[in-house]
Amino acid sequence: MDIEYERLVRSAVFDYLESVADRDGVVSWQQLRSFRVGNEPVLLVGSGNGIFKPRQLDLPISILTAPPKDGRQPPYEDEVSSDEFLLYRYRGTDPQQWENVRLRRLMQEGLPLVYLHGIDVGRYLASAAMLVDDDPAGLTFMAVLADLDTARSGTDIGDLNDRERAYQIRLARQRLQQTSFRERVLKAYKKSCALCRLRHPELLDAAHIIRDAHGGRPIVPNGLALCKIYHAAYDSNIIGIRPDLVTEVRGDVLEESDGPMLAHGLQEFHRAEIWTPRSANSAPDPAGLEERYAEFLAAS
Ligand SMILES: [Zn+2]
Numbered sequence: 001m002d003i004e005y006e007r008l009v010r011s012a013v014f015d016y017l018e019s020v021a022d023r024d025g026v027v028s029w030q031q032l033r034s035f036r037v038g039n040e041p042v043l044l045v046g047s048g049n050g051i052f053k054p055r056q057l058d059l060p061i062s063i064l065t066a067p068p069k070d071g072r073q074p075p076y077e078d079e080v081s082s083d084e085f086l087l088y089r090y091r092g093t094d095p096q097q098w099e100n101v102r103l104r105r106l107m108q109e110g111l112p113l114v115y116l117h118g119i120d121v122g123r124y125l126a127s128a129a130m131l132v133d134d135d136p137a138g139l140t141f142m143a144v145l146a147d148l149d150t151a152r153s154g155t156d157i158g159d160l161n162d163r164e165r166a167y168q169i170r171l172a173r174q175r176l177q178q179t180s181f182r183e184r185v186l187k188a189y190k191k192s193c194a195l196c197r198l199r200h201p202e203l204l205d206a207a208h209i210i211r212d213a214h215g216g217r218p219i220v221p222n223g224l225a226l227c228k229i230y231h232a233a234y235d236s237n238i239i240g241i242r243p244d245l246v247t248e249v250r251g252d253v254l255e256e257s258d259g260p261m262l263a264h265g266l267q268e269f270h271r272a273e274i275w276t277p278r279s280a281n282s283a284p285d286p287a288g289l290e291e292r293y294a295e296f297l298a299a300s
Contacts, residue, residue: 015152042057128148128150188279189225197275
């Protein structure tokens with residue numbers, strides 16, 4: 001086995017992923033199948049289970065967690081049972097199964113790989129991972145995570161100290177929750193603003209109905225796709241959304257007079273009906289809307 005080659009390819013992979021990932025670090029299946037070394041395609045994912053090794057390498061290049069099937073439960077929670085490490089389950093229950101053996105070898109060589117967390121069909125949040133321990137009794141590997149940027153900068157992920165590891169895991173968990181919430185909400189709303197129908201994903205956010213700080217969960221029925229200005233207006237109770245999906249603009253703002261943004265951007269949306277997905281899995285939760293509308297009324 002040519003360890004130096006294994007290392008070089010991995011570093012090229014992190015460069016590549018950093019260059020093709022969107023601003024949230026999300027890459028598509030297509031992009032994961034389009035990496036090349038020189039003119040030669042080197043696949044980063046296969047069609048089988050979560051552990052993948054391209055034919056040009058001797059050791060696995062990626063491990064993958066599939067997206068949640070019903071799109072509802074926030075992922076990741078099951079996997080991270082430690083503050084510093086990602087726990088990755090063995091393939092099957094035999095520690096000597098060949099793929100587990102390969103992962104162990106990778107760990108012993110101190111080589112990183114790509115960790116892909118599925119957030120939606122064909123969409124993955126990519127991080128760098130280094131396997132650092134192996135628990136045959138618990139049938140898991142322990143991995144340290146780092147974002148692509150950290151991996152690319154040549155920082156040896158295996159050398160991160162406890163605090164840095166805990167920080168990276170926290171960051172990865174947050175990134176994952178926010179990104180998968182945003183992706184799923186935007187998809188449910190057909191990438192357009194519930195209020196003004198703007199269709200520029202760059203300008204759209206997934207707003208929480210029940211705020212994060214009030215225990216609102218990152219699931220589609222607790223979300224609304226809103227463009228950034230309405231997201232901010234909703235969060236600061238300048239606009240409220242009634243449980244019957246009609247908007248209200250706060251009284252004092254309704255009476256102001258100013259330029260066109262105020263008139264057309266806000267005041268015209270007083271008593272407008274918002275557009276939301278119909279399916280029960282995606283439609284905003286009426287109880288959540290009610291609770292949040294009460295907050296708007298109290299602020300008015
Ligand atoms: Zn909008």
